Amino acid sequence: MGFTTRRRRWGTLLGATALAVTAGGALACPAQAGTDVQFATHCIPPAIAGLPPIDGTTTANITVDDPTPDVGQTVTVTYTVVQPAASNPTAINLPADIMTPSGKVVLGGDQTGTVTVTGPKKNDPVAGNAPFPSFSMTGTFTVTHAGSITLSPGDYNIHTSYLLELDTPCTVTNPPAPVSQTVTATDVPVPNTRAIQLGSASGNPGDSVTVTGQNFTPGATVTLVGRSGSAQTADTATVTANASGAISGPITVNDKTTTGIVAYEGAAWSDSLGAGPAAYTVIDNTPVPDGSQKLTTTVRAGSLSMSQTGDTVGLSPVDYGKGGASTGNLNTVTVQDFRGGPAGWSLTGKVTDFTGPGAKIDAGALSWTPACTTKAGSPSTCQAGSAGTVGSLGATLASTPNGTLTGGEFTVDAGLSLNVPAYTPVGTYSGVLTLTLS
Template identity: 70%
Template sequence: MASLRSSTRRRRWAATLGVTALAVSGATVLAPGAQAQAQAAMAAVSFPTHCVPPPIAGIPPIDGTTTAEITVDNATPKVGDTVTVTYKVTSPAAGNPVDIALPADIMTPTGKATLGGAQTGSINVTGPKSNPPVAGKAPFPPFSMTGTFTVTAAGSITLSPGDYNIHTSYIMELDTPCTVTNPPAPVSLTIVAGPQTVPNDRAIQLGTASGNPGDAVTVTGSKFTPGATVTLAGRSGAAETADKTTVTADSNGSFSGQLTVSTLGTTGIVAYEGGAWDSSKGAGPAAYTVIDNTPIPANSQKIGASVAAGTLSMTQAGDSVQLTSVDYGQGGNATGDLNAVTVKDFRGGPAGWSLTGKVTDFTGPAGTIGAGRLSWTPSCTTKSGSPSTCVPGSGGAVGLAGATLASTPNGAATGGEFTAGAKLSLNVPAFTAPGDYSGVLTLTLS
């Protein structure tokens, strides 16, 4: 039986960011070495390998086949990001070169992974000194090695297994180097790197924080695009007012302009490049108050009120989901429902939100389940009266790279309450060894 449950509940909050995790476990799932990650084009590959036993073994080189796969911690990095690479050899071409049985924890693997496509080169990978006992002349057991590389180019980057060496430290220090016979080996993983994110350092300051209706306020800005036309606008809550003007940034990206503010409900002032507000090309809002100096009639009282902005948050109905069981020899889809996730957007600003999820590989006593075998069909409902309308993400694999569960767009007025969910399906190969497997599905709200 496959299940999705939490061994520990983890939730982090920050201003407009929430994260919740669900641990994944179950009974009949994917066999080791058979995973395929659709979003990251991940696959186990086999390739001819030439291994040279240590001279003391007195045996000739071994020409065999290595089966391996490569995974990463981030399949959609940006230029400048550091990516951790795991090179897992599930079936080494070589074995214990001597008749003496090797005890546990005396093997240290090292190797290289090969980059291709938009970025070329190699990655040094190293594994821990860890192994089960190996009988004399028996095949070496599977092992994993990890390393990192920094993304230097945007586009599709391929990763292929490369040469590796198995070092044993028992009685003597011995090495068994194995090289790819016809390099490069087949591509095991393709990731897609995006361009480097340009930080928005734009900033504005006001000459005064309040004024009477019709007063002009001085707005100064910095770090805008040199020569750009910048719109100065009043903001009443999440909506812009009719109070607008434009200025031109100088060669240093700075400006100083006067904005006449007449709208009594003005709560702030923004500045942005382009024809409409864009948080990546704008600054603000800077707080500003229009003082209502309308004379109060005789025998009257002026009553004021304010609305305080809240936060973006989420809660989930539970942290355990039980999927249906599948039978050994038949396999199929283990199905279930994601616990409902309630999103409350009480910020009162122009920004929408996005709720995404990603899942780790499923691990168990008989191997691993590829993260790409968990798929979902998202759904989302909007509570009546909410200014925004949520949109469910596209159905498909969740995977290591992640997918969108639900979102709302940016707009002049946003906010509300929403409930997101999904139909879950875990594809199980027919002859997967029975047992409990576990992984973690993490939801992130931003």
């Protein structure tokens, strides 16, 4: 047999193999399937195959594990080629587990770019002249922009490991391909970490008190204002935040009804750009009339604190191959606000990724349903946070608003649910949920 004849036979076999792909070994079932779309595709067999390019139609579908992510979260994408552009062109039966697909998903709309996706090296045997079965590839991307993000199937490649290592690239003839999936991303406000402290907690009318603070916008003009309950007084001053966002400056307090001092950026107070109130008492030094006695007593301010009934939660197990919700209940948290004054509080939580045996479950898979109960007689009323994703950026578990007089005792609970992908490797996965009271 001559070399040319042997090359033709090898070329026929390898060319057919390079186009065979499968759906075997797909990863976890995504939460939301997209729309099947079709697009013209140009596939080029390896040169050694001796076959011409194949122009056909690919049918594909894109699914995501979270169709409504927050900015900063990671979304898992599955690109499934439901029907490749070509069939096995020969009568040769192709063996199992020889093909590894890879490809790109194209992002559009409010966030652009591409997502690299890959599939496992696993396929069923393909009979001669039979249609190629579908195959799936997965990848992830981080949401960086709020709004509507479209996902379209892009180019894909079929790598074969049968006799030789060969690639068959298939490109979208008229890019971009139709949109198969859309996710709607929500912007997460940056937490307000501004804070202030006072040089003294009380003073006579007309005394000056020094206000220091942190985490303001560097270079910003910051207004210092006295508060009488929830109302602003006429006592004001301004300071400028330094390069590290720190402030320091005096404010003279004349109003005898002042109960606190706040600091804020901008033209008027806002919770997102302000800090405080920090409690302050104006001492009434009005002279006592002859023949009279002035009687005084003091109600001392306490602290804002929390305690919890435990530090470990065992979520319910899920089955490999099925996945789903692993549920449990947060250990009850008790908040005591004995500060007095006008300031409310906020209890927030954020969670790490759940790590296990060689794999992880993304922090964005944990959600909660908060509940909050107020003890009778408390001046404030507790408000439960919204049900939804906790994630690494965090969410509000419970809070009370600012008011003329605040405080009380509160009990906070939450139902927990971790969405475990179906084919997560067997084992125990742990994450840390951190609660912050401020």
